[in-house]
Amino acid sequence: MAYSEKLLDHFKNPRNVGTLDKNSTSVGTGLVGAPECGDVMRLQIEVDPITKKITEAKFKTFGCGSAIASSSLATEWLKGKTVDEALAIDNMAIVEELALPPVKIHCSVLAEDAIKGAIKDYQAKNGVQTAESIAASH
């Protein structure tokens, strides 16, 4: 199948590949997918404790071209956003930006899950109550 220029660019020149210290309290890590499914994404964010803005985002992905491009794009979008703004990133925005074909939509879902996973990890480390944990305590 033919891929969009943007997708190919993110695939060939992936932004923000790398690893942050997962033990640091200012870092949140999201690891989603499974090797059996052919996709594993690890997305990490570093949050400034004062401004609550995401200052750094890194990823590593095992997967097809669409999965790699989706995670690369996600890290680009995350930088400079607040945690709340990051939570609002929707997978369909990734689908549109990269012109993902229908069979690859799951790659964008995985990227959204990875973002949410990283934020959840950060919040858990920093004692922030998430909507889920509030609901669970009632």
Add this chain to the structure above:
Amino acid sequence: MGQRLIYLDNNATTPTDPRVVEAMIPYFHEIPGNAASRNHPFGWAAEQAVDNARKQIADLVNVDEREIIFTSGATESDNLAIKGVFEMYQRKGDHIITVKTEHKAVLDACAKVEKMGGKVTYLDVQRNGLIRLEDLEAAITDKTVLVSIMWANNETGVIQPMKEIGDICAKHGVLFMSDATQAVGKIPVDPKAVGVHLMAFTSHKMYGPKGVGALFVNRKSPRVKVTSQMDGGGHERGMRSGTLNVPGIVGFGKAAELAKEEMQQDAERLSKLRDKLESALMGSLEEAYVNGTRESRMPHVTNISFKHVEGEGLMMTFNQNIAVSSGSACTSASLEPSYVLVALGLGDDLAHSSLRFSLGRFTTEEDIDETIAKVTEGVNHMRDISPIWEMYKEGIDIDAIEWSEH
């Protein structure tokens, strides 16, 4: 672009040999007849061309030309053999035996037989891709009418023990059909010598044109008959109606003639190049595994899994100029990895990580050298950005992680 294109996907289809194209050209305009037109020179010339091609093809596989039925390709031949035998021999029995690693044309024809009320046994293969002969023998019942086992596998190139299978079929009086699409024209194939009664093959996997194939149907001891699946003018001894594709058949015949002459030298040259490719990749990359036995394998094929790298992603690193194929789910709409590799017992992770390289008559050493460089670079790049590779390198047991399946 501007880059040299390298084609290592010859198991998907081969380029038509220019000598084949040349042989076909007169049969489009200058000699336009219908081979079934028996009353004028146009028809006679077409019929003669078809007869000649039938002889060339029969010679390649060492059978009588009256045993070659032309079809539109191997898929049609597989369907005609399997459904045709099932319908023809219904009184004798309703059971067919095949193998899990067969081509979809065979598996889906068998599924249709099941819908029509037949019973089908799908044999497992071993880790090396070969069936166990004792499994085959144990599966045969007094209701078994047909055993359908491919000569060489399209994904791994693994060649089944045809003679031994033929002997078992003969011992039990069961017809033996083989999809020999990947073998004919590449290695010596002699169905009668191994006890094969029906054999499907096609032109476009042996440097002939697409859209034309054949079914060999044994004529004597036993005389095999199949119920036609295409009704009409009664062409091809009533087994396959439809006006013959004369230019295609001429090309198929020429391709068969060339294969007979050049097969051995092609195979020798290609197996050296294949071995070079394989040992270079296995030598420079960790955690690379060849899928299927190397002891009984087509000379031009290798299927390699690169652990912790996803096949389609890997292909994207070099597919601007190098064509290969992958068993990865992501190359198809199904999201399931190759059922052939899964049948070999590969975990989903290795099945997702596989590439098939299939060389051909027009592959050069330069092609192989460039492929070695690009694939090595691609695997290293994909591992650099793979979280699983990082974990593996840190000594984390990947299998012990509870993954969030999605």
